[in-house]
Amino acid sequence: MSKRAHLSIRELEVLAYELRQDVIQALVEAKSGHSAGPLGTAEIFASLYFSAMNIDSKKPNMPERDRFVLSNAHICPILYATLARRGFCDRRDFLKNLRKIGHPFQGHSNNHWGIGIETCGGPLGQGVSQAVGMALYARQTKQSWRTYLMTGDGELDEGQCWEGFMFAGKERLNNLTLIVDRNNIQIDGFTEKIMPLEPLADKFKAFGWHVISVDGHNVRAILDALKKAETIYEKPTAIIAHTVPGKGVHFMERDYVWHGKPPNPEEAKIALKELRTLQGRITSEHE
């Protein structure tokens, strides 16, 4: 039986902003961690976990579940926030205990805690091969579940990514969907300055992939791309999701300094208000 959540587009859009607020709250408590990536991918996580993926929080190890591999595991606060809202773990625990000793919400996501996380990540590029291995195994054993993989864009500097992409192209893994968080920043600056990736879509095509470029904040576009990927014949699909790092908080947007730092309590207060009021569009909120 399918365990997809099937939220409406409007509901997913609202959920994305709730996830962003959870991320900000958890980061303030944690006093360390990454802000830009988690905020920039909220619509993608909402779409995957509350619409596209066949998963069941009551049976996190259900064999026929779809797999999600977070290769850019430093953005795990958004994964934790999503898993918590989907019932895989306790939301209050996450808000209080991100990066705290003895809790599942480690600085980089890992599979030790039975909260629906498939693999250990952190060193970039590794999730690509892990996901490719999963998709290959599903194909060879004739299982119909799908593997979803997310990478950053700076992460694509790693040679291991391209080893995995080359392999997936060779094996025609059409049960594999990759979402690249194309937010154009990495720790030291803009991707095209640090290590140019363009023409990125052409590179994927040359490696035997089907490529779809989407606005990574447009839920309808994300859902359409995820659906389309399921229909592609004998090719893995790369969805290049163009996102704004730090999306939803004006002073974080597009500024690479927010890649790897959390807001302080004052910044968080401003950020949370912006997120609650959809950047000031809702003016009736009480102070």
Add this chain to the structure above:
Amino acid sequence: MNNMASLFLNPKLYDKDIEQIPTRNGYGDALVELGKTRKDVFVLTGDLAESTRANLFQKAYPDRFVECGVAEQNMMGIAAGMALSGATPFVSSYAVFVPGRCWDQLRVSVAYSNANVKVAGAHSGISVGPDGATHQALEDIAITRVLPGMTVVVPCDYEETRKATIALANMKGPAYFRFAREKTAVITTTKTPFVIGKANVLTTGKDVTIVACGPLVYEALMAAKQLEAKGISCEVINSHTIKPLDIATITKSVKKTGCCVTVEEHQITGGLFGAVAEGLARTFPIPIEAVGMPDSFGESGEPSELLKKYGMTDKAIVKAALKSLKRK
């Protein structure tokens, strides 16, 4: 006194015409045997199917054979992904490449993720010969045994490699094991017991303990025979499992002998010597001498020339044993 009978060792052990088979053949044969019943067993290689003997499995079960090309980091990650989905993958390459070239992937995707991946390092040790230093894996035991949760096995001959392959398939959790390229003496037989983590005491003695692993176990036995002729009785232990080390058996032996020699085709630092010294430091500290690669890279040459030059022969073991006896 040797335990040939109780351990069912090769009756031709001390004969000049003892059978010589490369340990890697034991891997290839065992994989084919496993493949018959174990549908979860997959074999991966990085463009080295023939020399790792993974080609035997490839021929028998093409659907469960994965050719990864010359990309070891990706291969290790693919194995982890497959294992986490239910497979028992065997990653086959040269020991210099797996784990040498993908240690981070072994650490995070396999060991930290507790993925049931078996890593097979072929052409290990200096005896790989003419290919030279870059292809002589002399650090692989050190870098694998340091990883939490890893099992590390160094089988001594063809038969033991065959048994180790099957035993590792039957065990849950990540593991590394290594083979040699050259033909080496077949010391054990199909009946010789093999249990992961349980060392085999091959000869019983009272003067010196010799703990060896890999094909050099044969050299240790030859050295023991020469020492017996000098009136020195040796207890030779085949410590095929480096991790978890059977420190109980080794400790019991050195309590009797009071000194020890370790023998391995690996850097002295971090391998069997390291493991035994760490163990005995805690249980029963006694003088230990090491036979192994003396903190050096290798070079091209014939295997026998290299083993002689870098001190990994029966003669070197005799010398080390005499030295350890003096230090008692």
